[in-house]
Amino acid sequence: MDVNKTHATAPVGSHGSKQEHRRDPEGHKQEDDSVAGAESTPVRPEAFAIDGLLAEDMDPKVRLALENLAGQIEPLRAEVELARGRETHFRELSEKHSFLPLSGRREFLRELAHILSHMEGLNAPALVVLHLVNGDDIRRRLGRSALDGALVHVAEIIESSLHPIDVAGNLGGNDFCLVFLAGDMELARNRVQGLVDTITSQPFLSQSGAIPLHVATGVAILEGQMTPQDALKFADLDLLRSFVAAQPPEEAGS
Template sequence: MTEDGHSESSSREAGLSAAIIAELKAELATLRGEVRMLRIANAELERVAIRDTLTPLYNRRYFLTALHERIVRARRYGASAAVLFIDINRMKHINDLFGHSAGDFALVHAAQLVRAHVRETDVAARLGGDEFAIIIEEVDAALATTKAEQLDHVLRTAQCRYGEALLPVSASIGWTMLMPNDTAESLIERADADMYARKRASYQAQAGGGQAA
């Protein structure tokens, strides 16, 4: 028996309980830290799964998923949408003349400009190579034309400096409105065809045209 009337066994039990509680608290803190790190890792995996590996834009897989969702939404609620298809001009020329690192730099430059000139609700993606696409909702043909012209001007006039070199970055942009019976594939094909028609017309209008894209 201790002086305060408690048995030694009770004191030991109290000490053990305090030690167990302290150990459990430490384990809980460790678990919380591990859960936090797991959430961060999962968020990074999700980001990697939907983002392009080179540019700050979404990747093709995410773009197609988003486009399917917009088509379903349009059919259900009658919402309007447009798809813009962007092809960076003369990328082979840039790669051959300045190197592939310069070509990557030009693609990132173009992607940053695209991202800076779309709304939060728009979906801008790199489909692969030198091709980008954008989904724009709640627009009519006039607004889609205005957006395409704005992006064309920005990509053509914003200087792209790579070291001492000034890279000749510009783009050909086609677009199409979402139609009632469209699929993701038909939308992309139509916007792509419009882009190539505009590219050909632009090259034919240039003095000394016919340069390879």
């Protein structure tokens, strides 16, 4: 060996590094191919899982039965949604009056029950029952459409008099009702009288001419221990006491 001859000395491990470097492109290519293959593999619609078991691994008869069951479920789901929609529609119809711009009896009583159960801190709410005294007379003389028009006229006056926190509705027929914060009976009667004056000063204009409207009212101050039925009973008793005074002169004298 010629010790004076110069030989190139490779660093330790350099040969292995070159081999590893040569393998890297191939390794990256394989990795890229596997990723691309995973992304390009379509998901078969039948590859759903039940309790971790793919449908493609199931017995064909079991899979067919499940597919048939799934086909039967969709129409049932549509029928359930339709039934829910009809239920909501009929519930809204039961809460609203059929032609008056006020709540129906059921919705009003629900609101009244809510007020009675949350009266703490409120300023003595009052319940008012307002009866269109000559409503039946209008019905007998001018027909159903005239009475309906008169009721709508009264309902619109009541609605226009409401404060944001007031509640109003129709109990059925010629009876209206409303709840408002009064403070005491005197203040409640003063406000009710203002409403009565407004109604009587605005006759209903029918095809037969102007029809004066006569109303009677009953007032009850609400208390926490009352039920909605109790409150209506007390207001109705007060209405009966004022009924005769509110009748038209020709009916009062008959």
